[in-house]
Amino acid sequence: MDEAPEGNHPYLGYGNVGIAAAFIVLDVSVSFALKLGVGTSLLISAIRCVVQLSLMALVLDKIFATKHPAAVFGLAALLILLGTLETTLDKCKTRFRYMFPSVLLSFVSSVMPISIIGSIFAIKNVPFWTPEQYVPILGMLCGTTISALVVVITATLKELHENRDKTETMLAMGASRYEACLPIAKDSLTLALTPVINQMSVLGIISIPGLMSGAILGGSSVEQAAKLQMIMMFLIASSTALATIVITFLALSIVVDGDHRLRSDRIDTRDVAVHRAFFAVMHGIAYEFGRIKEKMFGSKEDGGEHERLLG
Template identity: 30%
Template sequence: MSNAATIPFTQLIAFYGLLIIPFAMLWQLKLGDTIRKFSVSLLRMTFQLGLIALYLEFLFRFNHLWINLGWLLVMLIVASSLIVKQAGLSRRHLFSASLIALLVASSIVLTAMLLLVKPTPWYDARYLVPLAGMLLGNCLTANILTLERFYQSIDSQYDRYMNDLLLGASQWEAALPFIREALKAALNPMIATTATLGIVYLPGMMTGQILGGTDPITAVAYQVMIMAGIAISTVVSTVLILILSLKAGFDGFGLLNQNLLINQQTTY
């Protein structure tokens, strides 16, 4: 049984009153638009977490295989769509690439995690949904950065890319320098976070488990598993999404598909 102290709803609302401090600072700096965006994001976060809490109660109560797998599918579809949208690219062209990349990466890692943890039943929502959510959430950010950086770089340095093609390079060879740059940009934040884990800060999952009464050794073991899983799924998904996107992003001659860049201005 959990030993976590409950937080009364009224006290949680009172805690929100501390927001007056950052809001006052931003107001003094005449950043009213930032305050508005900040407020909207906090309200959305609170509303969305409230809804997911109610839905998770439903999932945990019924704990049915197809309901749990159906929810995972919804998570994959939403994440795949959001990745392409936030990268400023066409969902019609790249949604399938994003979905396949996330599905492959998350399936491999999630299966290994469930074999390690051994929940009963294996599709137990208390394990399946949170673990999948942590993997997809981290993959989402990295995949957005990867796609955005790759196609923006290709677009802004199109002459460099075309010059390599004209000199006899294959599409893969011409795109490879841009792929490397995009992957470095997307993976560097994860690498920096992983390197400072446990020294600079304590991660949320481990802290939550300790506050919930789990002993530190067990909490650390789960956190190591999570971070390793995040690293594996992030690298696999970012590499896959770039490779899979090349077919939709370029034509048979290796030329960039201009319909792909829906929120970006082409420079050629």
């Protein structure tokens, strides 16, 4: 439930959200008018944003009220699981065998330890799982890590699938799978980490980051807001780098096996099974609907032709 504004903090309702959403509607209208093809995805993402953040606000309100570590760690497990599912089933169009446990391992081995250690020593939360501080940290780490994982997985599998001759030639000439895959790992990791590196390099010069702006709006001093932004940026960058390194080497070790063979059969470029089943069901419904429609309208047309011949 919305609360009354405190101090100089403005009260924001869904009317304010609607004003900001009007700019999204404008962009969607421009896309549809010019047939750019980005309007639908932009609109769906905006709707998802409203629904998901509204649900998240309800959940966090309950967790902040309970202040129980079990609730905090339960939410952490849920965020990591949803991030793994989002990466595996929705964002990545190309997948590899054992991708779900690999992505889950990369999340757990990077986001969890960095968020806990950073909360204890860098931000000095006591206790470290204090919901108001730990949950936002975990959420920011998960969000950035998902984007980087999608980029590095897509780039790695694309190179192995489309330019397999290059890798197979190196393996045939006696290179180990580490030597053959190292150039792919370098290029994929560079591509995935470039946004984070660029973001760190322009903070404070070209852009004022969102977290620092939020801290200032929340009443913190500018100095404290800047230090908080530095800490969070380093946590985000380290978590993203560690997760992408883990998933890259897991993917390469699975697709290029221990016998130094490129296993293209372990790369799947088809739609996810859930998507295939959904499209199959929708196709079947559309087909049956078309048959019924054709049968109904066909009989009417035949009847009209029969009457004209008799008349």
